[in-house]
Amino acid sequence: MKIYDTPGFPNPARIRVVLAEKGLDSQIEFVKVDLFAAEHKQSAFLAINPTGTVPVLELDDGTFISESVAITEYLDNLDGNPTLTGKTxxxxxxxxxxxxxxxxxxxxxxxxxxxxxxxxxxxxxxxxxxxxxxxxxxxxxxxxxxxxxxxxxxxxxxxxxxxxxxxxxxxxxxxxxxxxxxxxxxxxxxxxxxxxxxxxxxxxxxxxxxxxxxxxxxxxxx
Ligand SMILES: N[C@@H](CCC(=O)N[C@@H](CS)C(=O)NCC(=O)O)C(=O)O
Missing domain, CATH: 1.20.1050.10 (Glutathione S-transferase Yfyf (Class Pi); Chain A, domain 2)
Incomplete structure (x- = not known):
């Protein structure tokens, strides 16, 4: 899996904390998006997230998931043992x-x-x-x-x-x-x-x- 993000920014930080909570850091490749160079507003990035924001998760099958809550839900449920989004x-x-x-x-x-x-x-x-x-x-x-x-x-x-x-x-x-x-x-x-x-x-x-x-x-x- 890959995460497109910008280190230090608040929404990317949410997902970095989730990855650490779930022990998934080693399974992720980070791809840095340069917000100050407006990389997130270029067509290549808009093709993976039309809202032009980070973070974005790319699954191994090529699916792109944006929105921090959606990414969190995916990562939290991956091992069948959600700890961040609730069980009952x-x-x-x-x-x-x-x-x-x-x-x-x-x-x-x-x-x-x-x-x-x-x-x-x-x-x-x-x-x-x-x-x-x-x-x-x-x-x-x-x-x-x-x-x-x-x-x-x-x-x-x-x-x-x-x-x-x-x-x-x-x-x-x-x-x-x-x-x-x-x-x-x-x-x-x-x-x-x-x-x-x-x-x-x-x-x-x-x-x-x-x-x-x-x-x-x-x-x-x-
Ligand atoms: N609703 C999105 C918000 C993402 C977001 O706003 N990310 C900021 C970085 S913290 C961003 O990409 N800002 C760039 C911009 O607004 O131009 C989420 O939950 O992930």
């Missing part, structure tokens, strides 16, 4: 629900803020100097607020549960962790009063799959 109908449903909240309130929100209200990936890739820039910035700023509200929501969840979807670590934890990583790279810190979220983040940082992740910190153009 109830576990699956609760993890799915919390995953969806983490996507909507955190990782998508911070992505919109990053691309629309900050220089994002740089002038070459972001049309942030276009005439509608003022509106885009306002829209992006609203997602900054949404992200902060999301952090407060998950802080509340983590006050009463050890993990995002309850008693066990799941893909929802990985998504929240990656979103906080993106927030930090975009200059948004965890609010001071979110002590449960901060403590959970410290616990996640110590988890071997997160600690040994082969991606580095997101590097943005100066």
């Amino acid at each position: 109908p109830k576990e699956k449903a609760v993890i799915h629900m919390m995953q969806k909240r983490a996507d909507d309130q955190l990782i998508d929100a911070v992505g919109i803020y990053f691309h629309h209200a900050t220089p994002g990936l740089g002038a070459r890739l972001e049309a942030y100097k276009s005439p509608e820039w003022a509106h885009r910035k306002e829209w992006g700023d609203r997602h900054h607020e949404k992200f902060v509200r999301g952090m407060k929501y998950f802080d509340g969840v983590l006050k009463t549960h050890p993990y995002v979807a309850g008693d066990d670590f799941s893909m929802a934890d990985i998504t929240v962790y990656a979103a906080l990583m993106h927030g930090s790279a975009a200059g948004i810190a965890i609010p001071d009063d979110c002590s449960a979220l901060s403590a959970w983040q410290a616990k996640m940082s110590d988890r071997p799959s997160v600690k040994n992740r082969s991606g580095q910190v997101m590097e943005l153009p100066a």
Whole structure:
């Protein structure tokens, strides 16, 4: 199998953590996609993922799977022993629900803020100097607020549960962790009063799959 990704970026980091959790690192070949050179917007890459984003998983039979949740579900179920996406109908449903909240309130929100209200990936890739820039910035700023509200929501969840979807670590934890990583790279810190979220983040940082992740910190153009 191959993973097309960009080390250090938040969604690729989700899959690198999944691979480490599942002990699959040695079965994967990584293919680096140069986001700053807009490689993901060229026809060769769009042919494997029309949305022009990383990560993408390529199976040995030539099937391409994009979307971090879909890739996670595939990898988690490969050995018939899912540990990240739930085993029982109830576990699956609760993890799915919390995953969806983490996507909507955190990782998508911070992505919109990053691309629309900050220089994002740089002038070459972001049309942030276009005439509608003022509106885009306002829209992006609203997602900054949404992200902060999301952090407060998950802080509340983590006050009463050890993990995002309850008693066990799941893909929802990985998504929240990656979103906080993106927030930090975009200059948004965890609010001071979110002590449960901060403590959970410290616990996640110590988890071997997160600690040994082969991606580095997101590097943005100066
Ligand atoms: N919904 C996708 C989001 C993927 C995504 O936005 N990836 C970012 C990197 S973290 C990307 O490729 N950004 C490039 C761009 O937006 O131009 C997923 O879950 O994998």
